[in-house]
Amino acid sequence: MNGAWLKVVDIWRLGIVDDKNISQAVVARLPRYYRYLGDLKDSGIERISSQDLSKLMKVTASQIRQDFNNFGGFGQQGYGYNVEYLYNEIAKILGLDKSYNLIIVGAGNLGQALANYMNFKRRGFIVKGIFDKNPVLYGKELRGIAVQPVENIERFVSENDIDIAVLTIPKEGAVKTAELLVKCDIRAIWNFAHVDLNVPERIVVENVHLSDSLMKLSYGIANQ
Numbered sequence: 387m388n389g390a391w392l393k394v395v396d397i398w399r400l401g402i403v404d405d406k407n408i409s410q411a412v413v414a415r416l417p418r419y420y421r422y423l424g425d426l427k428d429s430g431i432e433r434i435s436s437q438d439l440s441k442l443m444k445v446t447a448s449q450i451r452q453d454f455n456n457f458g459g460f461g462q463q464g465y466g467y468n469v470e471y472l473y474n475e476i477a478k479i480l481g482l483d484k485s486y487n488l489i490i491v492g493a494g495n496l497g498q499a500l501a502n503y504m505n506f507k508r509r510g511f512i513v514k515g516i517f518d519k520n521p522v523l524y525g526k527e528l529r530g531i532a533v534q535p536v537e538n539i540e541r542f543v544s545e546n547d548i549d550i551a552v553l554t555i556p557k558e559g560a561v562k563t564a565e566l567l568v569k570c571d572i573r574a575i576w577n578f579a580h581v582d583l584n585v586p587e588r589i590v591v592e593n594v595h596l597s598d599s600l601m602k603l604s605y606g607i608a609n610q
């Protein structure tokens with residue numbers, strides 16, 4: 387790594403750019419950059435110009451440059467981007483250089499599908515516990531993890547250093563469950579329940595609504 391690269395890292399590490407308000411739109415684009423760079427890295431590609439990355443991702447080269455400028459640039463005139471370096475830096479920005487312990491609350495169709503999706507583990511999201519309120523499910527194993535009663539959540543979270551709770555329960559129970567998770571000092575909630583959660587600001591909430599994506603698709607069809 388030469389001086390120019392180091393400079394970018396130093397700027398980042400020294401916190402000169404990390405208190406800058408990065409727009410949610412940029413943050414929302416980072417996982418896609420990360421995926422493409424991961425694929426390039428896996429195919430043995432060491433560097434890529436912003437033009438080539440732009441063609442590949444169907445995003446303008448200026449958009450790419452603008453996005454990366456939020457974090458100090460990462461590029462080098464006449465060289466382009468070092469794929470592995472950029473991949474690792476985006477991972478750090480996204481917090482993917484660490485691993486996170488998860489619990490899933492709601493072991494129905496969605497909870498089971500998420501528990502069975504192995505790619506999360508590869509990204510550092512480790513499912514540690516699965517909970518439900520239906521006694522019929524207690525003891526049922528999903529990838530070697532037995533479903534437990536919700537009454538165990540509080541103790542389990544405190545004993546297992548849990549960072550994230552995934553809520554895959556109907557909206558009726560979600561607000562109360564979120565209150566319990568706040569009490570347990572959870573750091574983040576990945577909320578699939580169709581209700582907005584009113585939690586303290588320190589807790590990160592990411593709401594997921596697959597139907598929103600479907601509505602975008604239908605908009606696309608309607609405007610074809």
Ligand code: NAI
Binds near residue numbers: 494495563577
């Ligand atoms: P499901 O009925 O198969 O599973 C729900 C599970 O949650 C059941 O096992 C039930 O016993 C458990 N449960 C209910 N209340 C609970 C509580 N207070 N504490 C612990 N466990 C509780 O339903 P499915 O298909 O898994 O969907 C789960 C929820 O996620 C539904 O409410 C659905 O509307 C929502 N959903 C959201 C999506 C999204 O994109 N945001 C997509 C699909 C479903």
